[in-house]
Amino acid sequence: MQKSEHTIVAFVEDEPGVLNRIVSLLRRRNFNIKSIVAGATERTGLTRMTIVTDESNQHRRVNMAHNIQKLVNAYTVEDVTDVPSVIREYMLAKVSVTNGDRTELDLLTREYGAKIIDSEEGAVIVEATGYDMEIESFLQKLKEYDIVELMRTGKMAMRRGSHLELKAKLEMMSTDQQWTTKQIQSAIS
Amino acid sequence: MSKTAITNENKVISGAEIVWECLIREEVEVVFGYPGGASLPIYDALVKYNDQIHHVLTRHEQNAAHAADGFARASGKVGVAMATSGPGATNLITGVATAMMDSIPLVCITGQVGRASLGSDAFQETDILGAMIPLTKHSYQVNDINKLAVTIKDAFYIARTGRPGPVLIDIPKDVQNESIEFVYPQTHDVLPGYNPVIRATESELSEVARLINSAKNPVILAGHGVLLSGATHELTTLAEKADIPVAVTLLGIGGIPASHPKCIGFMGMHGGYWVNHAIQEADLLIACGMRFDDRVTGKLETYSPNSKKIHIDIDPTELNKNIIVDVGIRGDLKAVLTAALPKIKDTKHDAWSNQIKGWMKQSKTKDILNGKSDKLNGAFVVRDLWEATKGEALIVTDVGQHQMTVAQYYYQDHANSLLTSGGLGTMGYGVPAAIGASFSGRKKNIWAVVGDGGIQMTIQELATAVQENANINIALINNGHLGMVRQWQEMFYDNRYSETPISGPDYLKLTEAYGMKGYRVTERKDVISTVLEAQAHDGPTLIEFVVEPMEMVYPMVTTGSALNEMVQRPLAEEQFSDMEI
Numbered sequence: 001m002q003k004s005e006h007t008i009v010a011f012v013e014d015e016p017g018v019l020n021r022i023v024s025l026l027r028r029r030n031f032n033i034k035s036i037v038a039g040a041t042e043r044t045g046l047t048r049m050t051i052v053t054d055e056s057n058q059h060r061r062v063n064m065a066h067n068i069q070k071l072v073n074a075y076t077v078e079d080v081t082d083v084p085s086v087i088r089e090y091m092l093a094k095v096s097v098t099n100g101d102r103t104e105l106d107l108l109t110r111e112y113g114a115k116i117i118d119s120e121e122g123a124v125i126v127e128a129t130g131y132d133m134e135i136e137s138f139l140q141k142l143k144e145y146d147i148v149e150l151m152r153t154g155k156m157a158m159r160r161g162s163h164l165e166l167k168a169k170l171e172m173m174s175t176d177q178q179w180t181t182k183q184i185q186s187a188i189s
Numbered sequence: 190m191s192k193t194a195i196t197n198e199n200k201v202i203s204g205a206e207i208v209w210e211c212l213i214r215e216e217v218e219v220v221f222g223y224p225g226g227a228s229l230p231i232y233d234a235l236v237k238y239n240d241q242i243h244h245v246l247t248r249h250e251q252n253a254a255h256a257a258d259g260f261a262r263a264s265g266k267v268g269v270a271m272a273t274s275g276p277g278a279t280n281l282i283t284g285v286a287t288a289m290m291d292s293i294p295l296v297c298i299t300g301q302v303g304r305a306s307l308g309s310d311a312f313q314e315t316d317i318l319g320a321m322i323p324l325t326k327h328s329y330q331v332n333d334i335n336k337l338a339v340t341i342k343d344a345f346y347i348a349r350t351g352r353p354g355p356v357l358i359d360i361p362k363d364v365q366n367e368s369i370e371f372v373y374p375q376t377h378d379v380l381p382g383y384n385p386v387i388r389a390t391e392s393e394l395s396e397v398a399r400l401i402n403s404a405k406n407p408v409i410l411a412g413h414g415v416l417l418s419g420a421t422h423e424l425t426t427l428a429e430k431a432d433i434p435v436a437v438t439l440l441g442i443g444g445i446p447a448s449h450p451k452c453i454g455f456m457g458m459h460g461g462y463w464v465n466h467a468i469q470e471a472d473l474l475i476a477c478g479m480r481f482d483d484r485v486t487g488k489l490e491t492y493s494p495n496s497k498k499i500h501i502d503i504d505p506t507e508l509n510k511n512i513i514v515d516v517g518i519r520g521d522l523k524a525v526l527t528a529a530l531p532k533i534k535d536t537k538h539d540a541w542s543n544q545i546k547g548w549m550k551q552s553k554t555k556d557i558l559n560g561k562s563d564k565l566n567g568a569f570v571v572r573d574l575w576e577a578t579k580g581e582a583l584i585v586t587d588v589g590q591h592q593m594t595v596a597q598y599y600y601q602d603h604a605n606s607l608l609t610s611g612g613l614g615t616m617g618y619g620v621p622a623a624i625g626a627s628f629s630g631r632k633k634n635i636w637a638v639v640g641d642g643g644i645q646m647t648i649q650e651l652a653t654a655v656q657e658n659a660n661i662n663i664a665l666i667n668n669g670h671l672g673m674v675r676q677w678q679e680m681f682y683d684n685r686y687s688e689t690p691i692s693g694p695d696y697l698k699l700t701e702a703y704g705m706k707g708y709r710v711t712e713r714k715d716v717i718s719t720v721l722e723a724q725a726h727d728g729p730t731l732i733e734f735v736v737e738p739m740e741m742v743y744p745m746v747t748t749g750s751a752l753n754e755m756v757q758r759p760l761a762e763e764q765f766s767d768m769e770i
Contacts, residue, residue: 070504072380
């Protein structure tokens with residue numbers, strides 16, 4: 001059975017407007033984005049994005065990856081939905097607490113490996129990180145309190161194992177001035 | 190045009206001058222455009238380059254894009270269009286979208302307000318980059334003069350390679366005015382993810398060969414990719430070697446000569462009845478550089494139900510998009526076919542060919558050309574135009590009934606000789622695209638076949654045609670209606686002709702006013718002689734053919750029907766009763 005959630009990692013140029021191009025493309029091709037996270041990487045000029053959609057059709061999934069890959073600013077795209085990967089999300093929640101609740105909340109956060117990172121009169125801010133089930137389950141428990149504010153980052157994904165092909169590919173793409181021209185020549189000859 | 194020595198290398202010149210220096214180095218000889226406030230520096234610099242590059246002043250920016258598109262289709266080179274910021278840039282959009290849908294290489298250069306004013310809603314400021322992102326293959330705003338030359342180099346490279354398409358370069362006015370030492374880049378920039386060509390793998394090629402060698406009722410579907418890739422020879426060789434009938438899409442017309450015995454004709458909504466039947470009954474479809482558009486498939490669920498399908502396209506996003514295929518190959522068609530051909534066995538499919546001929550016979554009896562009516566209609570005009578031009582004209586169409594009639598009755602033997610807005614279906618395309626094509630250097634008579642609806646969308650370009658003394662002839666098929674929409678109203682909206690009757694000017698007076706030669710034809714006997722007369726005239730001409738107002742285009746696959754469930758021309762209507770059936 002296909003998972004209802006589809007996760008891809010896109011490696012794109014760190015240029016103004018690239019996020020706009022990706023989001024515009026996904027809208028235009030009628031894909032529904034559940035979350036998108038973009039950030040800096042080990043390489044200058046390279047942005048890494050984790051995009052989660054609800055696309056369940058396998059042909060459409062492949063089509064989406066090809067569409068992103070087709071953008072001139074995109075280096076490469078990996079579909080990590082069905083490969084062993086670490087997928088994590090970060091969350092901040094502001095919970096309104098009375099002094100009586102406080103001990104109980106301490107225990108709950110410790111149970112989930114979460115942390116209270118700010119504590120003021122009447123409210124605390126809790127940070128949590130984990131895979132989706134962990135965060136969901138923690139949230140369910142947290143809902144027994146009065147959640148005043150909540151922010152989830154959306155998911156970040158990284159394949160397990162050394163996966164050195166990726167490093168080599170990105171290396172070649174960003175350094176070889178002529179690599180596409182060479183490919184054309186070899187295709188024509 | 191003479192190529193004078195370029196001497197500005199390593200000299201300090203302005204951004205505006207760099208634009209022209211780069212265009213000349215990209216071997217651009219003609220630019221279509223319209224000046225304005227934010228492109229004043231570029232147009233001022235043009236004065237210095239007038240002997241090396243010709244600027245055609247269209248009467249609307251949309252038509253600059255269409256003309257660049259017509260030039261690109263006819264010449265195989267990149268077309269260049271220019272506009273100012275704001276309304277100039279937004280006017281380009283229809284032309285750019287037309288080129289994008291049909292994979293036409295364009296570079297569009299727009300002026301933009303100065304960098305300091307960006308985002309302030311300055312006079313004639315528009316976010317053209319944002320608007321064009323989904324409509325172009327790629328788009329740039331050059332905010333650093335040091336990147337101007339390499340951006341232009343990249344834009345041409347991107348526009349013409351891989352699956353071609355339009356590229357926008359938006360240049361703020363102060364960048365045009367800044368000066369730096371001009372260094373022309375030797376190569377395009379590193380474009381890390383841009384990978385225009387991938388070869389087919391051995392296993393893909395073997396699978397293609399296995400399917401072709403074992404097929405009994407194969408059909409090749411030849412699309413625009415055949416022309417873009419220059420694969421006519423390879424495609425024709427495949428069709429001959431394995432005895433496979435070739436059906437063409439609208440943009441694939443000319444990819445194999447219409448007179449070639451293996452070419453069965455035009456497919457789809459208004460395609461041949463026998464062509465669509467062959468596709469539906471096939472046991473193997475070999476789709477070459479086409480994209481299974483809804484106008485060629487009919488209802489997807491019933492499309493060619495018993496066939497295996499091979500799809501070869503340079504754009505991987507086309508594979509398994511509309512039709513799920515058995516073998517999808519990403520690659521340049523010419524390269525893939527060249528690699529596959531040695532694996533293909535010589536075969537004969539006589540029974541299959543005869544079956545298709547049988548369907549053709551059944552259908553030809555219902556062909557309007559075989560009817561008895563001698564009233565002038567679009568089909569007669571196109572058929573006689575074909576005869577008068579010996580099938581050798583470069584035909585440009587607008588969009589609508591006449592466009593389908595041209596696809597059906599102008600039997601095109603040559604590649605890149607039918608220029609038509611296929612994907613976007615842009616009315617108004619015909620006249621400006623024909624003007625653009627007239628700069629391609631091709632030694633062909635150019636005929637723009639247009640309707641009275643479409644021509645009135647871009648009729649101001651008659652002035653451009655006269656100013657440039659463009660050698661184009663316009664065959665205006667005037668039925669007093671937006672004919673294709675009226676046809677749908679007749680068939681599906683109970684004859685309610687809502688806003689489809691349309692009036693127009695007196696075209697003889699109009700052509701006279703513009704200073705061009707005009708003719709009017711009302712009877713079939715005068716078609717050929719008038720075409721010949723117009724063709725002999727030096728400079729632009731227009732013939733108004735006054736035709737039957739209520740004529741329909743048959744056959745037709747109606748929306749939601751399978752490809753072979755075609756509505757045929759009613760027999761009684763054209764008095765076919767004594768014809769053999």
